[in-house]
Amino acid sequence: MKKGKPERLIIDGKRLDGRDLEEFREMEAKIKVIKSADGSAMFRFGNTIAIAAVYGPRPMFPKHLQNPERAVINLRYNMVPFSTEDRVRPGVSRRSIEISKILKEAIAETVFTEEFPRTVIDIYIEMIQADGTTRCAALNAASLALADAGVPMKDLIAACSAGKVDGHIVLDVNGKEDNYGEVDMPVAMIPRENKVVLLQMDGLLTKEEFEKCLQLAKKGCMQVYKLQKECIKNTYKQIAEGDENV
């Protein structure tokens, strides 16, 4: 693959991968991908693939970390070494600690943690392949995995990114656009309440551009939400039809 900045990221209203400005990459969602986990899911935006596994609620040790009023959410976001062009150094990094923290806080908004005092809900997310918008894919996978595990929650969380590339507001920023574009803005929301639970932005936007970007991302989230619901429905339909692979 050629490295370096492409001259233009948007040519005649089409992006490098041939998409329109407000078009998603191909999305895919799957639940029950890991047999030994209580709940698991895979979510894909184009070349970005996240796999999430949920264990628990289960007893929390060491004991002093227990919360007598609610369950503790323990989340690990990790990129596997072969997920990007340059090898990712294994282990925790500044970036993975940050993302783990914000994802955990987003998930705590939707899970009824008060129903399971003194326990822990472990969520492990592995990025198998990374090409922009990884935290959104991770969050989508995690929320599906939680639902699959039967953890009571207000609603699924849907996330997607918007940004500014070559002066245009675009939906679903990919790796190249993230690196060489102007702005990348991941947004996650609880669609039923229309409540934003994660919003980050790097780069500069005017107030009007920000509003436009946010509206676009919110619209995108609803599309993701629809896909997540369809995924769950289809999985149980397939089981009902006797599909051995589920």
Add this chain to the structure above:
Amino acid sequence: MSEIFVKDRELVMPGDVLAKSIDILPGNGTYRDGEEIISKVIGLVKLKERFISVIPLSGKYIPKPGDRVIGVIEDVQPTFWNVNINSPYLGLLLLGEAVREYVDVTKTDISKYYDIGEIIYAKVLHVSRSGVVSLSMNDPKAKKLRGGKLVRITPYKVPRVIGREGSMIELIKEKTNCNIIVGQNGVIWIKGMNEGLATRAILLIEKESHITGLTQKVSKLLEEGDKK
């Protein structure tokens, strides 16, 4: 005005609005937000008079008093046992609830009654708010289970394994000639010659519990298993 948006036994998922009414009460697996009643989990809707609830398709066992559960002794302490009951919380079996006779704890090692790794069928006495689960053997059905094997399923599927008035479990028992005890925590104890076949039948029920016509499927599996 009361409106119900779902049918009985319909598949719903977190965030699905089930009904919009203040006359209908939210049951298990649902919560109320203003007038709306919303599902918390992936599950099947159950409508019953004024209640609307969702039976989850997966999840952990949450103990409640009166349940009969199968547990494995995990640790022996001077006056009590810690019991793994397949739940986020440990079961606690006190000496007084386990043994009828007087025991002088300064002179006896109580592992002679129940030792680590042994399996018990016990009743849940009390569950404290912070998750201490007291168990009791002071119940006509409670006993120590010797031999056999354990199968773990999702606790919400236990009613399907038992079937209407025990029809399903009787069918498996009769066809496989096994001794089977089902704990409400989703742990099932099987002992007999045909343990493998009984296990397969139970796992089939767990996987396809949301489908109608399950009894025929299970009896077909049991018939085929006999021929092999």
